[in-house]
Amino acid sequence: MIKVVVVGGGWSGCAAALGAAKGGAQVVLCERTDMLLGTGLVGGIFRNNGRYTAAEEAIAMGGGDLFVAMDANTRHKGVEFPGHSHASFYDVATMEPLVKKILQNYGIEIRTKTRVVNVTRYGKKIQAVVVDGGEDIKGDVFLDTTGTAGPMGNCLTYGNGCAMCMLRCPAFGPRVGVAAKCEIKELMGQKADGSFGAMSGSCKLNKDSLSKEIRDQLDSEGVVVLPVPENLRKTSSLGKKACSQYALPEYAANLVLLDTGHAKLMTSYFPIEDLRAIPGLERARYEDPCAGGVGNSMRYLGIAPCSNSLKVESLDNLFCAGEKCMPLVGHTEAVVTGLLAGHNAVRHVLDMQYLELPRSLATGDFIAFTHEQMNVEEGLRKRYTFAGSVYFERMKELSLYSTSRTEISERVAQAGLADIYNSCMV
């Protein structure tokens, strides 16, 4: 039986494990912490703008399990907030066990508190990954979905220090990238000013610490927009954000709160004394990162060079997905790249031609375009997402953006990829 080892249990790792399991492989998913989903444990936004199209493409290609689960676990659907249409918010408090259950139903072996610290390889072929403590996990093919965020030293060097985010490095140990351990020279995303890394773009407030009016509005509408007093506006912090779809002037003039179970605050960090100067937030406190008043996690500090099939260059049997494969933003982006990488991992062992998604699909164009941009000067200073910024503009120009389920599934069928992820190849 084909054995696939996925390292990193965030959204992209979960999707990669699923993609490989659906393709017919035996899958082990290693996660450093005690829960899956990574930053998905505090995220929650999907289906906004072009992400709708990408999610529907994945569903039409037969890889919709995770999106269906998100849909089934939403707190709000069809929410409009500045710059974003038809967004859904899944409930961050209850999402993880649901995903775990789905993966287990596919027979995926989930190993939490299993931190990969090294690899054993002969030449270009990885034989096994080495877990903290010395155990080897052997496999035929490997997936690096370790992300690009943290650990503490990077957050200190490139950001404002460890803000005690959901990644919980001090408790579970630092992220170790598989590609990096194979001596692949990783790329680093940059801020608009050229310095390395970018700060995660949102922090989360404890809902119970907000005024009753705000809480009620969040519960009923999913979104609250609070004007920021003139003296607290800091447009200069916008360029440092990871999520360029929220780096809009509206977000400097207003505080946008979204109800994901937490009150998601669409800014990287906000000093708590300033936050509490805003009516309704007098007692506000942070839920994630714990020190959201001073900073947030730093990302894009280890992107593996890879092809559009998501195979890591210079290695025979390593694929990557999520932030590891390009400077992308968001759960949707992580899931769609994860599915492709997991699927291609199985193809690798079967000596089949790798699947590359055509540019007639938003996902295919997204992967190809982002990889092209990474070779362009300043390309690594931008973030790529279906939800905004340069790529959403491009989606609209190329008429790839659609919210019509029928239209999207027809496109997928025309490309000959209907239900492709559901076909067992073994």
Place this chain on the structure above:
Amino acid sequence: MRKLLSQCIDINSQYCPCLLADTNHCVFCSHLKGQSVCDCNWSGVCILYEKHWQSKKRTSGNGEIPIRIEVETQFNIINQFSPDVYMLEFEVTSNLAQQLTKTGSFVFLRRPQDPHFYHFPVGIMKVTGNSLQVVIETIGPKSTRIIADDNRQLLVRGPYYNGILGQPWIDNLTNGKVVLIAGGMGQPPALPIAAKLIKNTNEVIAILAPGAIGKTIIGEELCELGVQVHEVSAFRKDGIVMLEELCAKRPDLLVSAGPDDQHYAIINVLQSIDVNIPMAVTNNATMCCGEGICGSCQKETLDNKMICTCKVQTDFTQLVPY
């Protein structure tokens, strides 16, 4: 048992980050090696962070990097085992004494008025209150200075910790079976090792050989601890046979306290009977500074890395044999 990962013995102690971090030569932190991103396996407190906060402290006060404690004291010779082998006892501050109770602790000794390069490393044999017992062999220019001219003054510098390669195995083993081989000047540091192993409810069998000093000196004390002691006249003659028998019963850990020749002889025994048991050994590297700076204790590992054995833990069998 857990595989022994190479690790700095001072990591996350009050002596970390050390002088090496100041010059971008930290054993562990990639940033403090001059690299641009994190690439470490350490799941304890981030060393870069410690450095970050320490730097703030340093600008606000007089603090230097916490290099070791120095205590000037007087010693008594409480035993002489052979013409050149003396057991010394001396008092130090409670702070230093307390820090020397860790397995593998050692100190540097010299006469207070001598230049610092006269100091030499000595493993701790026993800590009782603030009083330390050590055994020295006065054969070199440094150690001879200690007792020359009826000197009784001593400058003690410490604590240093990397006296045993494989120390985590000793600290972490509980309810196991251990064979301890101690020969010659390896006997004094074997005593606290045995005490630690017994404290962790392990069964310890010791083979003692007189070695170059011509005497076994810790037999009685080991018996009092509850160790099953076998004294042999020569390790190579009788000890090896005994060791082969004991190893066939697959103990959890071997501890070799003695010269490197003894460590290698034991490795040969293990290879000849084809068993693979973790082995902790006393660290016999020549040490001058103890801080990873001077390079005198540097050894090469089988994966072609150079490590300073005064700071870095490793499995002795992973060192290139000389």
